[in-house]
Amino acid sequence: MSAVVVTRADRDAFVARVHARAVRRVARSVGQASLVIGAAFWAIFLVTTVGVPLVVHQAGGVMGGGVMTGAEYAAPWFALSLGMIALASLVVPHLAAGGTRRSLVVGALAAALVAGVAYGVAYALMLLVERGLFGALGWEWQQLGSGLDAGGAWLVVTGVGEAISVVVYMLVGMAAQAAYRTFGVWRGTALLLPGLALLLLVDHATRNGAFADALGGLGLGGDHAPAGLGLLQAVVVLALAVAWMWWQVRLLRLRPTR
Template sequence: MSAETMTVARAERDAFVAQAHGRAVRRVLRTLAVGHLFMGAIYWGIFLVITIALPLVVRAAGGEISGGAMTGAEFSARWFAFSLGVVLLTMLLVAHLAAGGTRRTLWVGSVGAALVAGVAYGVLNAVGLLVERGIFRSLGWEWDRLGSALVPQDDWFVVSAAAEALAVAVYVLVGAAIAAGYYSRGILRGTLLIVPGVVILALVDTVTRTGALDEAATALFSDAVPSSAAVGLPAGLLVVAGSAAWLWSHLRAVTLRPAR
């Protein structure tokens, strides 16, 4: 075989591998993203109905509130996304690898799906806050502003949406990493992964100034907690990147074992 023929064959092989890799990534991304978006739509649909109905019911009863349903969404949405990160990767991992998919395509698709989920949750969270604020103002009530505590406050809608998107993406990635850890490390060490996972979640809550873990971190380390979006949001991106790397460290070690 001539050198020219070998070069052409190598180029064709590389092109085929690249196409196969792209198809596998898109399949993983589509499967996981659809799961996150479908279940997320149900979750946020319920919360938006409650957000609209709660103040109207309270007003009809002659009462007044300062915090509506979105107070609950501020803390529960990311944990809902976390649980989906665990469940969806668990459902896909074995089937993907057994069908000949690679760990790298699973990782790339998982990271992409986490970012899609993050953006969707971030936007829907900010929209929910706007809806609740509008209802409270129409009823003549004071509204306690929710969302990220990062400044500037004039752009709270954009800042809160971006902060929530970053936080949810990290929660999804950490959930997926813990699920992969059970396959790669076993039950005992996989369970211990919850500890560094919680540390990562507390870190993203702190730098984005969102969620329940931010309140604890702010109380303990008030001087080290960022207050500016110019600092907090880039720091959140770094936590997303670290979470993706942590997921890869577990996926690359996954081995399929026969059922006993």
């Protein structure tokens, strides 16, 4: 009976296939949940975006700005909570099934990017719906908040900025969940500070979100910035968020239940 010889190339190919399969499963699990739950989130904002102006118009009033500013603030925080929930629900079965931290990070990052693009597109389309409705009602529409100076490309720049913000917030949520699992309540809470710094930085770069408004109110950030510079800064913050999430997942240790 001849022995089966397994070469290093065979082992590497097998490991690569297993890794790719694990990445796909993580990306599918997190991505599908983000898109399905996100669809409900944006459906609520669609009803609100259309319904509130119609009610105000029926009552004889006029709105100076729409309700999509609420989506600008809410969508990234919604993504952050999804990131925390996704990692909390997935990490134990993933590692117990033999998955690696690397495949968990790569799959989660792929899902976050898909969610970010979807949310950014939804946000831009909803702005178009709101502007069209205001025009049909004879109202003047203006995008509330500061934003980036983009000229005629404002819609694309706004959608891209929102997409990057969503990805950063989602990754920071995953990093926070990993930190709590590894270090417990007190040290995990302390490790929220670097994550909050990343949120502040991406809001400042895109000139969108609650932190951007807070900085503007304190006189620490201008209302507008060149679109190219702002988006470049946002991409740098995104890279830092990826590194922060990878670092926390790399350190991840599952504690026994008490």
